[in-house]
Amino acid sequence: MRPAVAVVDDAPLIRESMALLMPGLDVVAAVATVEELVRRRPTADLVVLDLHLANLEQQPDVRQGIAAIRALTGCGYRVCVYSQEERRFVLAACIAAGACGVVSKALPTARAEQLFLEAAAGGAVVPQPVVGILEVLVRRDCITLLSERQRQILHGRARGLSYAQVAKRLYVSESTLRGYWLDLTRSLTESLRNLTPGEIEHALGLAPGDLLEFWSGEATDGKDWWRTGTSR
């Protein structure tokens, strides 16, 4: 059965072509703003959310970025970010704000569709730079991993190793390893959400305040960090 997916993107081309280009997804709504989606409240397994939603011509004053993620997760949606954003702390902030995944718009369509399906099925789609950050947080004892096996899986995945490679090293089947990874990413992203920017800055060796630009304190304020951050 195809998962029901709602798309939030300010680009009409994306909204209109998503269902055609990704036939594995049942696109039940395609809207330009988070506000509109919250108003319509469609039933969806996943919301595919663009990070940059404000634009001067059509919708200069809408919620976007972390605030958009928090607004949607606040409504009980699973949110997967679909963006061209590449700054690793922005990606990590999205996960910390409650997104279950981040998919790059630079990926081939089929690969992106596969990741959306994983996210809709309950998986966590953690981009490689964020896996790297999580590994650092674990190594610096900022996040506690209980088992040695979990540490080994994170060690392999942070180096870009495939599921097959890590599975081979740990003498388990690939499907078993995918299960482990799913549990591990859920647990790690949950831990990430509970960390303060200050704790992360300390673990990563950043200066105090470096992450404030990315990590927002307030949850669903329309005047979110994102717009004020870019206009500064």
Place this chain on the structure above:
Amino acid sequence: MMSGRSRLWPVAELPTTKAGVERAFSYFIAGVRIGTLAQMVPAVHAGVTTSPHDVAYLVCWAAAALASVLVSVATLVRRRPLGAVVSAADYTLACLLLVLAPLVLVSGERFGTWIAYQPGYALSVIITASGVRSLALWAGGMLGIVVSYAVYLGGAFDGDMTTTAIGNILTYVVYALVTRMFFGYTRRIAHDADTSRARAAELARREEERRAQVMMHNGVAVMRLLTEPGTDAARSRLIDLAGVEVQRMRSYLRGRVPDQDGDGPDTALAAMIERVCERFADLPVETLLDLGAAVRLPAGQAEAVERALESLLLNVRAHARADGVVVHLDQSADGHWTLTVRDDGVGFDTATVVAGVGLREVVVGELRRRGIDVDVESAAGAGTTVTISAGPTPSAVRGDRDALTDAA
């Protein structure tokens, strides 16, 4: 002063080659033979006077003297010991002189005088002719002289002189053996020296060839990519890379000796990796370097890692067709660092595909030569993982300590 001494002492200038050793043998042989002749000369008058057949004594003496001179001159001219035929003749003459000696000597003079020069002459032949190649000729010659010496003692054999006679016979045997060993061993040393020199020259040639390959390889890869159609942005990045490669090639052509010891200021590995990856902005490279931010390497090692990483990324660009490349740096608490370069491209079968110059020389060869481990893991369709790792260098440990201090 050295050259003056060398002229007086020609052996000092002899090369330590096979030809040089044979030349040294010719000096040795001429020296022994002329030396023996010099010992024979003072007694010749007394010998002629006391001999029962003075003319025959003189003829035999002259034959021995002539043989000594001829052998000396011939070896010096040939620059090597005599051949088999002349050596056989030399042995034969020595035997003949011993056998004829009882006819030209009075019996009381066969021991301990140079009037009876024949045993001494035979000894000089044994010493000098042992350089002959044929083992049979050497053994036959020695046996012939021993038997002839027994004949020489012959009828005049006096019981009191038995021990002296046995001693003289042993002298022949021992000197024959010792000089044979001396000739043989010295020739072996010369042979080994020649072989080693040839091997060293071959290794030097191969090393130079390898250095040229290492220096040129990345440059050639960049040039090949430049000849392929591409966007202006891609070409501009390639031109940046080409600039770096041109610098390297020029320093090679200027004959700069590579910094083997890795002297020079330490390099921060993470910053260097970041710089290299920036030159490959067209590739989907993720750099995760936080865990190795404190790694510092000696300049020589860092340069080798830089070239290796560049070569790996050039390979990814040219062959891998990868959707993702992860460059990950890690350092353990004991200072060991590991750089992992992983691509999810087409990969290759490491058992059947012969690695190119890039992977074999620029990556594996160069890094291992500098004490850095390299492991290449790949399979067709499963991407490639290259793991580069090394133990703590003094500087790396220092870097780690600095980081800990900073963290504290």
